[in-house]
Amino acid sequence: MIDKLEMFMVLAREQHFGHAAEHCGVTQPTLSSALRQLEDHLGVVLVKRGSRYQGLTPEGERVLEWARHIVGSTRSMRDEMRAMRFGLTGQVQIAVIPTALSMVHELTTPFREKHPDVSFAVLSRTSTEIQALLDNLQIDAGITYIDNEPLGRVTSIPLYLERYHLVTSNLEDFANRDSITWREAAQLPLCLLTPDMQNRRIIDQHLDAAGAKVSATLESDSMIALFTHVQTGNWASIMPEKMVESFGMRDRVKSMPIIEPDATHTVGLITAKREPATPVVSALLKEAKLLSELAPA
Incomplete structure (x- = not known):
């Protein structure tokens, strides 16, 4: 039963019979047979039938919740027994x-x-x-x-608490500044994380609340890529304070808090x-x- 529930979980995650079978290390007919046996055992249809994966039935969605609970608890039990014998x-x-x-x-x-x-x-x-x-x-x-x-x-x-700083390598332009507002930051050519990142959504929320609209001139899913672009002098960025501290290089970039508001997120x-x-x-x-x-x- 556990192995069939695990296969069902993989199918729900991969949403593709072939990919799920490959991930499980079995043939596609073996995967399909295991799912049919699980459906027969439970007395419900779990997967919408078709030449391709078309999603789970309402019963399948509910069974998926139970499968995660049962498989997770089973793995927890195995891990605890192993830890009792060998430590972590x-x-x-x-x-x-x-x-x-x-x-x-x-x-x-x-x-x-x-x-x-x-x-x-x-x-x-x-x-x-x-x-x-x-x-x-x-x-x-x-x-x-x-x-x-x-x-x-x-x-x-x-x-x-994550706090937000403007990061720039234009040291002379900001030599006498100890902070900057969200509205002011929006006027600069910004490189930011991509919109699928929650950090970007947070930054956009604060810029919008300050009445500032921004269109990033460069986007990346890598903080290192953003930082290297800042170093060119052609971009600025908005980064968490902890991340800026980890890069160091205080002699080459300037970091200042963004205020109005001094926003934080946990x-x-x-x-x-x-x-x-x-x-x-x-x-x-x-x-x-x-x-x-x-x-x-």
Whole structure:
């Protein structure tokens, strides 16, 4: 039953019979047979029939929720039994919004010092992708915004407040400035993250609230690409304060807070809401509480 539920989850995620079969390491007829057996066992039709994948039936959508719960709980049980025998081992997968990548080492380094048999895979993903990866049991945790756009069923630990700075290499033009308004920033040739990134949507919201309309002259899904363009002197950018600090190079770029308003958004660690949590997730949540700049005094 578990293996059939896992195949069903993969099909729902891939939305393509051939791709799902390849991901599961089986032939397409084997995948189709497993799905028919699952439907016979449950007494409902899960997938809309056709020459191609056409989506899940209403019953299929509901079974998908149960499948995630059952498969997730089964994996949690296996992980806990393995941890009881060997301690925490294996690879921990964390998906992170690009603007928070510079601080991930603050979590992974002390974690691995306590659990040396654990390795990490750190993935750069959008906030929407992080939620989907959690829902589909493809990652252990995510680092994303937790106070701006709705999250699914997650456990969250706030880590820090993201503040926004204008970054420019035109040092002479801004030598006497300690801050800049959102409206003023909009007048500059800006390079920004792409619209699928929540950071970009946040920046657009604040610019719009300030009555400023902006059309970025360059967009990228890479903070490094934005920073290198700023260094040319032909662009400015709006970046989180922590990200600017990680780049250093204070002698070559100027960073100043953006005010009116002095906006902040909370970035935190999220995990799928499941009780009991896996041992590795429990350990991550504990480490995140120790790291949090926003923990109660």
